[in-house]
Amino acid sequence: MFSKRKETPQIDPVQRELYEHARKRTVQKKRLFQHFIVFLVGSIFLIILNLLIGVGKEITFFGLDWYVIVVICWAFLLVLHFCNVWLFHKFMGAEWTSNQMERLIAKQKAEIALIQKDVDLMYPKDELIKKKEKFIKQQQQPKVVEETIKPMLNRKITMIAAAGENNALGKDNDLVWHLPDDFKRFKQLTTGHHIIMGRKTFETFPKPLPNRVHVVITRNENYKPEGALVVHSMDAALEIAKDDPQPFIIGGGEIYKIGMEYADCIELTRVHGIFEADTFFPDIDTEAWIIENRELHGADERHEFGFTYLTYKKK
Numbered sequence: 001m002f003s004k005r006k007e008t009p010q011i012d013p014v015q016r017e018l019y020e021h022a023r024k025r026t027v028q029k030k031r032l033f034q035h036f037i038v039f040l041v042g043s044i045f046l047i048i049l050n051l052l053i054g055v056g057k058e059i060t061f062f063g064l065d066w067y068v069i070v071v072i073c074w075a076f077l078l079v080l081h082f083c084n085v086w087l088f089h090k091f092m093g094a095e096w097t098s099n100q101m102e103r104l105i106a107k108q109k110a111e112i113a114l115i116q117k118d119v120d121l122m123y124p125k126d127e128l129i130k131k132k133e134k135f136i137k138q139q140q141q142p143k144v145v146e147e148t149i150k151p152m153l154n155r156k157i158t159m160i161a162a163a164g165e166n167n168a169l170g171k172d173n174d175l176v177w178h179l180p181d182d183f184k185r186f187k188q189l190t191t192g193h194h195i196i197m198g199r200k201t202f203e204t205f206p207k208p209l210p211n212r213v214h215v216v217i218t219r220n221e222n223y224k225p226e227g228a229l230v231v232h233s234m235d236a237a238l239e240i241a242k243d244d245p246q247p248f249i250i251g252g253g254e255i256y257k258i259g260m261e262y263a264d265c266i267e268l269t270r271v272h273g274i275f276e277a278d279t280f281f282p283d284i285d286t287e288a289w290i291i292e293n294r295e296l297h298g299a300d301e302r303h304e305f306g307f308t309y310l311t312y313k314k315k
């Protein structure tokens with residue numbers, strides 16, 4: 001009922017190539033062998049012709065019999081033939097190699113085209129171009145100052161200090177009292193915040209205070225202490241601390257003076273006594289500042305002097 005169609009077997013092109021190559025090689029080798037036999041027989045024939053029958057005995061070249069010259073030339077041709085078959089074609093031949101390279105490149109190109117097709121399907125080119133153009137436009141637009149990089153509206157820049165009744169802060173780069181509870185309060189208030197200080201105050205610390213970001217103000221461009229960020233103005237210090245809702249200005253005298261106009265709040269520990277000092281807290285202008293809170297701490301066995309915590313707010 002059904003006529004059977006004879007199908008010609010499909011031969012893999014690579015296999016076919018290899019087969020073709022093998023066939024050519026066999027023919028080449030066969031020819032070389034034939035050449036060798038012909039050379040052998042021919043040489044013997046020439047020797048017999050010359051030595052036994054005496055053909056051309058009188059013909060010589062460079063002192064050699066003519067048949068010797070012929071045999072040498074022929075041997076040279078045979079060697080050339082041998083080299084051609086066994087050396088130059090030994091590794092599949094240059095033509096075969098370049099064919100293989102072309103085939104490989106074509107195969108890779110086809111695979112890349114397939115991958116590109118998939119990519120085009122997953123990420124349509126038009127959309128990508130649109131996205132790219134949008135991105136470039138955004139980059140070129142002048143940057144709008146966003147709310148996040150503006151200083152926080154309710155940020156409370158606080159100066160914290162302990163000063164005697166004559167505004168004494170310290171002497172010879174050190175404090176002139178030891179008040180553990182004031183230290184404790186300083187630690188409680190400043191932990192987790194930026195503490196902004198002058199270079200001299202920073203150098204009074206044996207090491208940076210834990211859990212606080214140290215911002216040191218100096219005019220020295222080469223100042224690079226460990227454990228602190230270095231800036232060269234109060235503006236730069238407050239810029240670094242812009243995400244901190246309550247950065248603290250912790251002294252000393254020079255920095256408090258600058259800080260006065262920036263601060264919103266002063267946490268002042270007024271130490272009850274008059275002290276000899278070389279550094280002083282600036283006068284607090286009562287027209288501009290109001291005391292919001294006060295808390296007395298008397299002298300005791302741990303505190304040689306009594307003191308009052310005063311919280312000032314800018315009016």
Ligand SMILES: NC(=O)c1ccc[n+]([C@@H]2O[C@H](COP(=O)([O-])OP(=O)(O)OC[C@H]3O[C@@H](n4cnc5c(N)ncnc54)[C@H](OP(=O)(O)O)[C@@H]3O)[C@@H](O)[C@H]2O)c1
Nearest residue numbers: 161162170173174198199200201218219251252253254255
């Ligand atoms: N009682 C307290 O609550 C308290 C608190 C803190 C400190 N203190 C005491 O205060 C004393 C240190 O205070 P101080 O007034 O001598 O020094 P300071 O204020 O700690 O530091 C002064 C340094 O800050 C840098 N600086 C100042 N103004 C600057 C500006 N406009 N721009 C850039 N950098 C500037 C300079 O550093 P360069 O020289 O490197 O340029 C200057 O030498 C110490 O005795 C310390 O114990 C007391």
